Amino acid sequence: MAVYEDWSTERAAQVIAEHKHLDGATMPILHAMQETFGFVPDPVVPMIAETLNLSRAEVYGVLTFYHDFRREPPGRTVVKLCAAEACQSMGSTALTAYAEEKLGVSMGETSADGRVTLEPIYCLGLCACAPSALVDGQLVGRLDRATVDEIAECVAAGKHFGEV
Amino acid sequence: MKSPRIFVPNDATAIACGADRVAKRLEAGLLARGITADITRNGSRGMFWLEPLVEIETERGRIGYGPVTPADVDELLHAGFLTGADHPKCIGVVDELPWLKKQTRLTFARIGIIDPLSLTEYEAHGGYRGLKRAIDLGPAATVEEVVDSGLRGRGGAGFPTGIKWRTVAAAPADQKYIVCNADEGDSGTFADRLIMEADPYCLIEGMTIAGLAVGATKGFVYCRSEYPLAFVVMEKAIEKARMAGLLGDNILGSGVSFDMEMRMGAGAYVCGEETSLLESLEGKRGLVRAKPPLPAHVGLFGKPTVINNLVSLATVPIILDKGGKFYRDFGMGRSRGTMPIQLAGNIKHGGLFETAFGISLGELVNEIGGGTASGRPVKAVQAGGPLGAYLPVHQFDTPFDYEAFAAKDALIGHGGIVVFDDTVDMAHMAKFAMEFCAHESCGKCTPCRIGSTRGVETIDKIVAGEKREQNLALLEDLCHTMKLGSLCALGGFTPYPVVSALTHFPEDFGATPKLPVAAE
Ligand SMILES: Cc1cc2nc3c(=O)[nH]c(=O)nc-3n(C[C@H](O)[C@H](O)[C@H](O)COP(=O)(O)O)c2cc1C
Ligand code: SF4
Ligand code: FES
Ligand code: FES
Numbered sequence: 001m002a003v004y005e006d007w008s009t010e011r012a013a014q015v016i017a018e019h020k021h022l023d024g025a026t027m028p029i030l031h032a033m034q035e036t037f038g039f040v041p042d043p044v045v046p047m048i049a050e051t052l053n054l055s056r057a058e059v060y061g062v063l064t065f066y067h068d069f070r071r072e073p074p075g076r077t078v079v080k081l082c083a084a085e086a087c088q089s090m091g092s093t094a095l096t097a098y099a100e101e102k103l104g105v106s107m108g109e110t111s112a113d114g115r116v117t118l119e120p121i122y123c124l125g126l127c128a129c130a131p132s133a134l135v136d137g138q139l140v141g142r143l144d145r146a147t148v149d150e151i152a153e154c155v156a157a158g159k160h161f162g163e164v
Numbered sequence: 165m166k167s168p169r170i171f172v173p174n175d176a177t178a179i180a181c182g183a184d185r186v187a188k189r190l191e192a193g194l195l196a197r198g199i200t201a202d203i204t205r206n207g208s209r210g211m212f213w214l215e216p217l218v219e220i221e222t223e224r225g226r227i228g229y230g231p232v233t234p235a236d237v238d239e240l241l242h243a244g245f246l247t248g249a250d251h252p253k254c255i256g257v258v259d260e261l262p263w264l265k266k267q268t269r270l271t272f273a274r275i276g277i278i279d280p281l282s283l284t285e286y287e288a289h290g291g292y293r294g295l296k297r298a299i300d301l302g303p304a305a306t307v308e309e310v311v312d313s314g315l316r317g318r319g320g321a322g323f324p325t326g327i328k329w330r331t332v333a334a335a336p337a338d339q340k341y342i343v344c345n346a347d348e349g350d351s352g353t354f355a356d357r358l359i360m361e362a363d364p365y366c367l368i369e370g371m372t373i374a375g376l377a378v379g380a381t382k383g384f385v386y387c388r389s390e391y392p393l394a395f396v397v398m399e400k401a402i403e404k405a406r407m408a409g410l411l412g413d414n415i416l417g418s419g420v421s422f423d424m425e426m427r428m429g430a431g432a433y434v435c436g437e438e439t440s441l442l443e444s445l446e447g448k449r450g451l452v453r454a455k456p457p458l459p460a461h462v463g464l465f466g467k468p469t470v471i472n473n474l475v476s477l478a479t480v481p482i483i484l485d486k487g488g489k490f491y492r493d494f495g496m497g498r499s500r501g502t503m504p505i506q507l508a509g510n511i512k513h514g515g516l517f518e519t520a521f522g523i524s525l526g527e528l529v530n531e532i533g534g535g536t537a538s539g540r541p542v543k544a545v546q547a548g549g550p551l552g553a554y555l556p557v558h559q560f561d562t563p564f565d566y567e568a569f570a571a572k573d574a575l576i577g578h579g580g581i582v583v584f585d586d587t588v589d590m591a592h593m594a595k596f597a598m599e600f601c602a603h604e605s606c607g608k609c610t611p612c613r614i615g616s617t618r619g620v621e622t623i624d625k626i627v628a629g630e631k632r633e634q635n636l637a638l639l640e641d642l643c644h645t646m647k648l649g650s651l652c653a654l655g656g657f658t659p660y661p662v663v664s665a666l667t668h669f670p671e672d673f674g675a676t677p678k679l680p681v682a683a684e
Pocket of ligand 1: 317318320321323325348349434435438473
C-alpha cells in the first residue's frame with residue numbers, strides 16, 4: 001500500500017522546479033508527479049507546458065502516449081501481473097483469471113472501493129522464474145495461487161503486501 | 165578465526181524469490197548464535213532456478229546452497245553450512261558446476277562473484293583495465309579495436325558496433341552523446357538487467373570508453389520502468405564512480421571528460437527502437453523517426469549520437485582489455501565473440517548462459533536448460549522476443565548465429581529463448597503477437613496500427629472456422645503488407661511469430677494436420 005501526498009499546486013510547482021533543469025525534462029517531471037501524487041493530475045499539464053515552454057498539446061501528448069502514466073488515482077494496492085510470453089508459458093493466463101476472481105476486479109481496472117488496481121505489465125525480466133508480478137512495488141517470482149491468496153488477504157486487511 | 169563470508173544475491177530475480185527474507189533470517193540466526201559473519205549481497209550468478217543461492221567462502225572455494233527458503237536458514241546453520249557442510253540443498257563448489265564451467269563468461273565474467281557496488285572488487289577482477297588501455301591507445305585506435313573485435317550490436321539488429329562508432333567519431337560537432345539502450349522489452353530477456361544489478365561499473369566503464377573513442381562527453385542510460393531495482397543500483401554506482409574521479413573531468417588524469425545520467429522509460433515497448441528512444445529522451449512521445457538521417461549523424465537533441473544496446477557497451481571493456489583479436493577468436497561465421505543467451509519460460513534450468521556463437525538451439529534447450537519445467541515435452545520456443553519466430557523441435561539443430569537464424573526466418577534478437585511445452589495453443593500465441601503489436605504501436609504507420617487489430621480479428625475467425633480459406637489468404641496478405649509497409653520492426657517483424665506459428669502448427673488453427681498452409 002503506497003501513501004501519496006494530497007494534491008497541492010505549490011507542491012506540484014516544487015516538483016517541477018526540482019527537475020526543470022534536466023535536458024528533456026518532461027518525462028522526469030511526469031514520473032516525479034506520479035511518485036508524489038500517485039497519478040498525474042490534469043492541472044499539471046499547463047504548469048509543465050508553461051515552465052518548459054511547450055504547448056499544452058505537446059505535454060498532453062506525452063502524458064497519454066506512455067502506458068505508465070495514470071490520470072486517475074490508483075487503488076491503494078497496485079497489482080501488476082506479467083502478461084508477456086515467458087509468463088504465459090508458465091500458466092499466467094489461468095493465474096490472472098484466478099486473481100481477477102480473488103480480488104474481485106478485472107484486469108485493467110480499479111475496484112469500486114478503491115482498494116486495489118489490477119494491471120498487466122509486459123515483462124519484469126524475471127522470465128526464468130515465471131510467472132511474475134509487481135505488487136506494491138515488490139517483485140514476486142514463481143507466482144502461484146497461494147501467493148495470489150496472500151495478496152488478496154493483504155488487500156482485504158488494508159496491509160502492505162509482505163507484512164502478514 | 166576469520167569471520168565467515170556469506171553471499172546472498174541482491175538482484176531482482178533473487179529478491180523476487182525471497183532473497184531479502186533469507187538475508188534477514190540469516191542475520192537473526194547469526195545474532196542468536198553469537199556468530200559474526202560478513203554477509204555480502206552479491207549479484208546473481210545467473211542460475212535462476214537455484215535462487216536464492218546462498219554461498220559461503222571456504223578454502224575449497226565458494227560452496228553453494230539453493231534454492232534457500234527463509235525456513236531453511238536455521239536448519240542450514242544447525243547443519244554447519246558456515247564451514248561448507250553437506251546438506252540436501254548443498255550444490256557443492258559453485259565454480260565447478262557444469263552449468264557454469266561450460267560457459268565462456270567474457271561480458272558477464274564478474275556477475276555473482278563481486279559485490280556490485282564495490283569499486284575495489286570491480287578493479288580487483290579486471291575492472292578499468294579496458295579504459296586504461298583505451299586512454300593509452302587514444303580515440304582512433306580504440307575505435308579500430310572495437311571494429312577488429314567483430315562485435316555486432318546485441319540489441320537485435322546486429323549492426324557492427326565499431327563501424328557505428330567510426331561514423332560518430334568522424335562527425336564534426338560541438339556536442340556528441342552516448343546513449344545506452346536499456347529498454348530490454350523482449351519477454352525472455354534479462355541480460356541488461358543483470359549487468360545493471362550485478363556489475364554496474366562494467367556499463368559505466370564501457371560508456372566511458374565509447375565517449376573517449378568518439379569524442380562524446382555526456383551519456384544517458386534509458387532504463388525501462390519495469391526495472392526499478394536496476395535503476396537504483398545504477399544511480400548509486402554512477403555517484404560512487406563520480407566520487408572516485410571515474411566520471412567527470414579529467415578521468416584518471418587522462419584529460420578525458422565524461423559523465424552520465426539515468427533516465428526512466430514509461431512502459432512503452434516501442435521506445436526500445438532507437439529513434440523512438442531518442443524522442444522519449446528528448447521529452448516527447450515515442451514516435452519512430454524515419455531514417456536517414458541516422459542517429460550517428462543526427463541523434464539526441466540533433467547531435468551525433470552513439471546508441472547501443474547495454475550488452476554491446478558492457479562488452480567493450482573486455483575487448484579493450486584483451487584486444488579485438490582475443491574477442492574475435494570466439495564464435496562462428498560473421499557472429500564473433502560470445503552471446504549471453506537467456507533461457508526462460510517453461511524451462512527447468514533457466515538463466516543466463518554466455519557462450520560463443522555456434523551452439524545449437526537443441527543443446528541450449530534440452531541439455532543446458534534440462535527441458536521443460538513442467539516435465540512435459542517441448543512444443544516450440546520463441547527466440548528473439550515478441551517479434552521473433554516460433555521454432556518447432558525439428559529446427560533445433562539450428563546453430564545460434566545471426567545468419568543461420570535469419571535463414572530460417574528467425575532472429576536471435578537480444579538472445580532470449582522462451583520455451584513452451586505441449587499445452588501451448590499456438591493460435592493463441594499468434595493472436596497475442598498481433599495484440600501486442602496493436603497495444604504497443606507508436607501509431608505512425610497504418611499497417612502496424614490498424615493491420616495488427618485486423619490480424620487479431622482474422623485469427624479469431626480462422627480458429628472459429630469462419631470462411632477459413634478466405635481468412636487465411638487475408639492473414640497472409642496482411643502479414644505481407646505489414647512486413648513491407650512498416651517503418652520499424654514492430655510492425656515489420658510481428659508477422660514472423662504469426663507466420664511461423666501458422667506454418668509449423670496448422671492444427672492449432674483448426675486445420676487437419678498436414679494440410680498445406682498458405683503462408684510465407
Ligand atoms: C520495436 C523495437 C524494439 C526494440 N527494443 C530494443 C531494446 O529493448 N533494446 C535494444 O537494445 N534494442 C532494441 N531495439 C533495437 C534498436 O532499435 C537498436 O537497433 C539498438 O538499440 C542498437 O544498438 P546495438 O547496435 O548495440 O544493438 C528495438 C527495435 C525495435 C524495432
Ligand atoms: S511499424 Fe508500428 S511502431 Fe514502428 S513506426 Fe510504424 S507504427 Fe510505429
Ligand atoms: S515474461 Fe513475465 S517476467 Fe518476463
Ligand atoms: S505511414 Fe503509412 S505505412 Fe507507414
